[in-house]
Amino acid sequence: MPSSTDSARARLVELLMNQPQDPVISALLDQVEAKSTVDLFKAGEALAGVWELRWSSATQPWLKKAPWLENLQVIDPKRGRGMNLLRLGGPMADLAAIAVQADLRIESKTRVSVRFRRGGWLGPSLISGWRPTLMAAIQQSFPAWLEITWLDERLRVCRGNAGTRFALLRREDLSADALMGERP
Numbered sequence: 001m002p003s004s005t006d007s008a009r010a011r012l013v014e015l016l017m018n019q020p021q022d023p024v025i026s027a028l029l030d031q032v033e034a035k036s037t038v039d040l041f042k043a044g045e046a047l048a049g050v051w052e053l054r055w056s057s058a059t060q061p062w063l064k065k066a067p068w069l070e071n072l073q074v075i076d077p078k079r080g081r082g083m084n085l086l087r088l089g090g091p092m093a094d095l096a097a098i099a100v101q102a103d104l105r106i107e108s109k110t111r112v113s114v115r116f117r118r119g120g121w122l123g124p125s126l127i128s129g130w131r132p133t134l135m136a137a138i139q140q141s142f143p144a145w146l147e148i149t150w151l152d153e154r155l156r157v158c159r160g161n162a163g164t165r166f167a168l169l170r171r172e173d174l175s176a177d178a179l180m181g182e183r184p
Helices: 004-018 025-034 040-047
Strands: 049-056 069-076 081-088 097-106 111-122 133-137 144-151 155-160 165-170
Touching: 004 025, 004 049, 004 155, 004 165, 025 144, 025 155, 025 165, 040 097, 040 111, 040 144
Parallel strands: none
Antiparallel strands: 049 069, 049 165, 069 081, 081 097, 097 111, 111 133, 111 144, 144 155, 155 165
């Protein structure tokens, strides 16, 4: 028989996939987070991959789920790097994106430090593998971090240093190396 946490998690994933504006999501996040046993020192590689933001407590439009926008987070803990990527959804997704690249470091069982390095525009990947970019250095004046409050193979829940709570689903159809501009 499934536990109440398993049921809450399954319902949460279903809503994030199909109804990311449902008001019950916040309560389900509370239930799942209350039973969390995240230990990034033991399972830090579970962070690796491409994650899509499906729900956020933020008020900024670029930190909210929109049907026409893919808000992706690419995490590569082995190499200590990550990238936030905003791009149009659907067939236009590969034409251009706004990206912010960061250095990442696992600091504790639940915390990842984030040091933003560069941000700007990424053009389409060309047949040769080259991708035009217009990136500028970022001077981060404050410490940034993510507190991972739930992590499994499909679902990640976290809180940012500003207190915003995020729920993300893994995107198995996308390659972290390809999005970061490297060949697998």
